[in-house]
Amino acid sequence: MSIPFPAIDPIALSIGPIAIRWYGISYVLGILLGLYWMKKVTKTGPAFKPITAQSIDQFLSLAIIGIVVGGRLGHVFFYTPSLLVTAPLKIVYVWEGGMSFHGGLIGLILATAWHCKKSSTSFFAFADLLACTAPIGLFFGRIANFINGELYGRLTDVPWAVVFPYGGPGTRHPSQIYEALLEGVVLFIVxxxxxxxxxxxxxPGRLGGLFLINYGLARSFVELFREPDVHLGYFFSFFTMGQMLSLPLILAGAYFLTRKSSPG
Known part of the structure; x- marks a missing residue:
């Protein structure tokens, strides 16, 4: 028993030679809704009062650059380092897919640090604000992964298993949906x-720490159901790359959650 894979074209719209993919739309939706939510939270959360709408608008372009560049470089260095030798020009082929959350997070952190230094804003307070917002982008990104039929789960016979177009004839866990729910919906609420x-x-910094811990735990849990990258396999015969990269996030989150310092 399985659920038929929805016949959704990864290309949402074509205008001549230009193809607009659902993956790109997910980024746009995540950024726009994230921008809206950041401004809404600053109006209702007393801890974010010092952060102005103008500061958020100024941060937007830096955030996009950090996420895209960091996400792409993270994918190359963590998952496809062979591109550095075999086809280095493909590193910039963002439209062909291949983004890493962990790399995007590093890029976003660097962009945040740069923005906060220029605007004399508390880095940790701004990081807390981003923690309230990031699950929105994660949700749409994982839904786009499902539409693309990529990053699918391991073979299973659960009633909600799916036969993915690129995963062979076997039924698999829809791990992208698991991640959308845990990293997106549940993490947003928490x-x-x-x-x-x-x-x-x-x-300041405790919300960011809570986000890092919960994302790391959620990602590590779903990796138990997600098919590991064929060319990487398992580390120490058990851990996937996603789990290995999530461990530093959990440790960093624990530090930020327990650190004692004055705001700033």
Whole structure:
């Protein structure tokens, strides 16, 4: 028993030689809705009052560059390092797909640090604001992964298993949907509920730490159902690359969650 894979063309719209893909649309939706939510949170959350709408608008272009460049370079260095030797020009072929969340996160952190230094804004307060927003982009990104039929799960016989177009004839876990729910919906609820609790707003950086811990745990859990990259396989006969990259996030999150410092 399985659920038929929805016949959705990865290309949402074609205008002459220009193809607009659902993956690109997911990035646009994530950024626009994230921008809206950031401004909304600053109006309702007392911890974010010092962050102005103007500061958020100024940050937008830096965030896009950080996410795209970091995500692409992360994919190359973490998952396809052979491109550095065999086809280095393909590193910039973003339209062909291949983005890494962990790389995108590093790029976003660097963009945030640059913006906060230029605008004299608290880095940790801004990171907390981003933590409230990031699950929105994660949700749409994972839905786009499902539409593309990529990053599918391992073979299974659960009733909701799916036969993916590029995953062979076997039925597989729709791991992209698992990630959309855990990293997107659940994480959004957890972080935004926590943003109303004094413990998490008393020290800037705690919400960011909570996000890193919960993302790392959610990603590591779903990796148990997700097909590992064929060319990478398992590390130490068990761990996937996604789990290996998530461990530093959990450790960093624990540090930010427990650190004691004055706001700034």
């Amino acid at each position: 972080i935004n509920m926590a943003s109303k609790k004094p413990f998490f707003t008393r020290n």
